[in-house]
Amino acid sequence: MKIIRAKEFVAQKPWEALDIANMNGITTRLHWTDKPYKWHINTGEEVFVVLDGVVEMFYREHGSEQSTILEVGDIFFASVGTEHVAHPKVASRILVVETQGSV
Structure with missing residues (x-):
């Protein structure tokens, strides 16, 4: 059992994560960031939940x-x-659920 107080989590560097669970190869991680990530395509599906802060999510759809x-x-x-690619507007905490080892 774990209880995680997401608002208290601060990483040493942007996009560092606290591993919460790995359920049959699907990971749940809490990320803290105040800097943009990088453009990427995951090897599997990804669920990205803003728990604290504001994030501008850029994405490409049909070449646009x-x-x-x-x-x-x-x-x-x-x-x-x-x-x-995610660009936080302020320091943000994000819950990410994705396939283990995904970018």
């Missing part, structure tokens, strides 16, 4: 770059092949 603002409680689902 788009973005949306994600606030606390918002969820971004990246299906296989979705190229995307």
Whole structure:
């Protein structure tokens, strides 16, 4: 059993994560960041939940770059092949559920 107080988690560097669970190859991790990630395509599906802060999520769909603002409680689902990058507007905490070893 674990109890995690997400608002108390601060990493030493952007996108560092606290491993919460690994359930049959699906990981759940809490990330802290105040800097953008990098454009990437996951090897599997990804669920991205903003727990604290504000994140602008950029993604490419049909060759066109788009973005949306994600606030606390918002969820971004990246299906296989979705190229995307997260840019936090402020220090943010994000819960990510994805296949183990995914980028």
